[in-house]
Amino acid sequence: MEWYQLTNAAQVDSPAIVIYEDRIKENVSLLKTMIDDIQRLRIHVKTSKIAEVVQLIMEAGITKFKFATIAEGEMLGMVNAKDALMAYQPVGPKIVRLLELVQKYPQTAFSCVTDNTDAALAISEVFSAQGHRLPVYVDLNVGMNRTGIKPGQEALELYKYLDTLPGVVPVGLHAYDGHLHDTDMSIRKERCDAAYAPVATLAGAIVNNGFPPPDIVAGGTPTFPVHAARKGVTCSPGTFVFWDAGYAANLPEQSFKWAALVISRVISVIDGQHICSDLGHKSVAAENPQPRVQFLNAPEAVPVSQSEEHLVLKVENASLYPVGTVLYGVPKHICPTVALYEKAYVATHNAVTANWRIIARDRQIII
Incomplete structure (x- = not known):
């Protein structure tokens, strides 16, 4: 059989969809062997959206997660996840809903990304009005051209601006390079390194301006092996947990x-x-x-x-x-x-x- x-x-x-529990555990175990410190893993839950799968990941010793929707964030709060980054800039009612997550699930350290001063100010006003200061990451556009601000002087000024707001505190940089999925690993690595170089430069400039070294959350599943080799960078793969035919064909180096x-x-x-x-x-x-x-x-x-x-x-x-x-x-x-x-x-x-x-x-x- x-x-x-x-x-x-x-x-x-x-x-119907059927998930194979033993294989999920094997994928999580394999992921852990691909990085020097599992504390550098921040798993994206957009793939599974299932609380029990998150619990399997937590049982493997992984404590940090990334999410895109308020519902995904609430799922993480419900299972007492330690750390949850919303990799999606909240606007409008989502800011209030994110605040409600913070209030309802205090055992989970929530944070979010932002890429402009207007959105950052709106987040700050909502959180400061309730006596909270939310950790935020500057969302960087490293070539996907979907969200984010290009790493450079403008991004540095945004980081400095965040530090002046009463309802947020800048803690890091978020650089998602989902546009990089070349089948040839050498080409993918070359493009990934080129996209990351200005991020590293920006991180250095942040430190030179008197801030602590920013936490850098980079990549997804396709570039995970590249970022895993960077000292100190937090990696956020997600699809690995279930895998699919697309990635199996395009990412032959990942088993x-x-x-x-x-x-x-x-x-x-x-x-x-x-x-x-x-x-x-x-x-x-x-x-x-x-x-x-x-x-x-x-x-x-x-x-x-x-x-x-x-x-x-x-x-x-x-x-x-x-x-x-x-x-x-x-x-x-x-x-x-x-x-x-x-x-x-x-x-x-x-x-x-x-x-x-x-x-x-x-x-x-x-x-």
Whole structure:
């Protein structure tokens, strides 16, 4: 029997997501061997969004996390995570909700990022009005051109400005280089080093201006091996915990295991070479071109069309996949796929033994 096959698959309605607990633990253990000090790890929880998965990571001795939504932050507070950085600049009502997190979960040290004076002032006003001073990181644009301020004099002035505000305190720099995912590791490292160089220069300038050395949080899963080799830099991979077909193909130097699969069934045999499964747009991340999923027990299957509830596949011999056949698929992009489900089935020793709520898929839990 293959590692992914379920002896009690008949008890799992499809489409569904199944996570393999032992493989999650193996991925966490492997990650720990790839860095000299696990205190330099700050795991991004955007991939799993599951409290029980965070607890597995904490049991491995990792205490720092990163999150993107208030719900993800609340999940971290609910499991008593020690340290949680919101890697997303809060604006509008999110500032108040972040304050409520700080107030409701005092055992968790929350912080956030900011990239401009207006947003920083708004955060400061909300927090200072309630007698709080929130640790903040300057969010740097190191080439992804999504958020952040370019490392340089303007970023230094923002850091100094933060120190004058009563409701925030500057503690570090956040540099996410998600645009770097070259398959050739030597090219990826070269580009990563070039993007990081001005960050290191900025950190030196901050120290020269009388501040303590800033905590530098850099990279995600693709550049994790590069930043892990930098002394003192905090690394924040996330996808490693489940892994997916996209990263497995593009990051061959990283040997994490697939620990989350989508389960679907053949619902119709169209003709001798075409079958239809129940894995529609609503069941697997659809932002990438096809193929969006790689079927472990039907590797020759080629997507022909996909709609909300259906996925038509071309196969060599449709008679091998009668109606009811269970298909086990590795999503190309696991992070948004997880968010499509309310719960994940948990498999151990080839059988589903529990289900865990994907609690942070919601925009709001309590706060």
